[in-house]
Amino acid sequence: MDKAALASALGAPPVFGQSQFAFMRGNAFEARVKADGGAELLRLVRETLDPGAEPPERPHVPDLTAPGPEGRRTRTEQALREATAAGAWTLLDHPMLALDVAGSPALLEPDAVVVHPDGRWTVVEIKSFPVLDGSADPAKVGAAARQAAVYVLALEETAARLEPPPEVRHRILLVCPKDFSNLPTASAVDVRKQRAVTARQLARLTRVEDIAGTLPDGVCFSPDLPAEELTAAVEAVPATYAPECLSACELAFHCRARARAAGAVTALGRSVRAELGGLSTVDDVLAAARGEAGDPDDPAVAALRRAARLRAQALAAADREGAAPCP
Structure with missing residues (x-):
């Protein structure tokens, strides 16, 4: 299903995404990193992750073009098999991988995958955020690690179909601009924790056929x-809407409108929803605060009534002093 087209047809098109300027800057930096047959990129891979290997003098960059996404996935798997058997530095530029998500294959396209001379595979993530004085934004690095962990899982599924299955490295290469220049610098990021978390989340997902x-x-x-x-x-x-959905789901604006129309407290955030216990709508919350509904022994109801009393006292004091009342 094309969720973006679906959201547009529902009258709530998605508006999130990378700015055009950032998109162009990221593409230009990635092109520079992969220039000259990926010579600079493979140099960074060797120096950062595999210094004992021979220098990548004549790396192989296979052609991964094929009709359709499924054709590209098949061609990628074939190229990985050939590169592993060849035992030489190989750069796969934008390979197509498949990951089983709740019983349905999801196609993924990492920036690059490198096959080492010893047959091991490494995921490469190229980002346009800078590394300033040797450090980068921790939030952005964390997001890149979570993204790369998904690619590692997809590579492991591909490797499992080969005999013998090659090793997929859990240390990925993160390439970013150095300081305020456009020169690339690289660092190894261990994604074992992110991979384990993602694997557990995937295992708990309801399968597509069960939902259907x-x-x-x-x-x-x-x-x-x-x-x-x-x-x-x-x-x-x-579906249960939460504000976090706005940055990840094309149907978030549709679900937000439905949640607001229903007065669902989830529209205020998961933390608020957790604090309110069994009160699932704004009307229920207001009725509990006014003492019109709710169990007085419920901690959430008791806290709401106490907050309502404090607000009433503050408004009365402001009225006596002639101050502008609180909204």
Whole structure:
């Protein structure tokens, strides 16, 4: 399903994404890193991760073009098999990998994968955020590590189909601009923790066929359907909106509008939702604060009523002093 097209058909198109300037800058930096057949990139890989290996004098950069994403995935697997058997430095530029997500294959495209002379595989992430005085933004490095961990899992699935299966390194190479220049610098990032967390999350996901089994017969998510029919189809799939969805899901704006219309407290954030216990709507929260509903022994209800009393006292004091009342 094209979620972006689906969201647009629902009248809530996604607006998140990288700015055009940042996109162009990132592409220009990546092109510089991979110039001359990836000579600079492979030099960084050897110096950072494999200093004992022979220098990559004549690296191989196989052609990965093929018809369609599935054709590219098959061509990538073939190139990995050939490079591992050849025992020479090989750079795969934008390979296509597949990862099983809840029983459905998700196609992934890392920046690069390097095959070492000893047959091991390394994921390379190229980012345009700078490394200033030897350090980079920890949040951005963490996001890059989580992204690379997904690629490592996908590579491991590919490696498992080879005999014998080659080793997929859990130390990836992160390449960034150095200081305020456009010169690349590299560092090794251990993604074992991120890989383990991602693997556990994938193992707990509800499988696609199980979700499909709960849907009404004949449900369809085609963007060409009438708006009412399409909305009903989307509503057939349970979803819990949270503000964090805005940065990751194309349907976030649609779900936010539905959550606000229903008065769901999840629209205020997961932390607020957790603090409110069994109170799931804004109307329930306000009624509990006014003493019109809710169990007085419930800690969330008791805290709301105490907050309401303190607010009423503050408003009364401000009114007596002639100050502007709080909104």
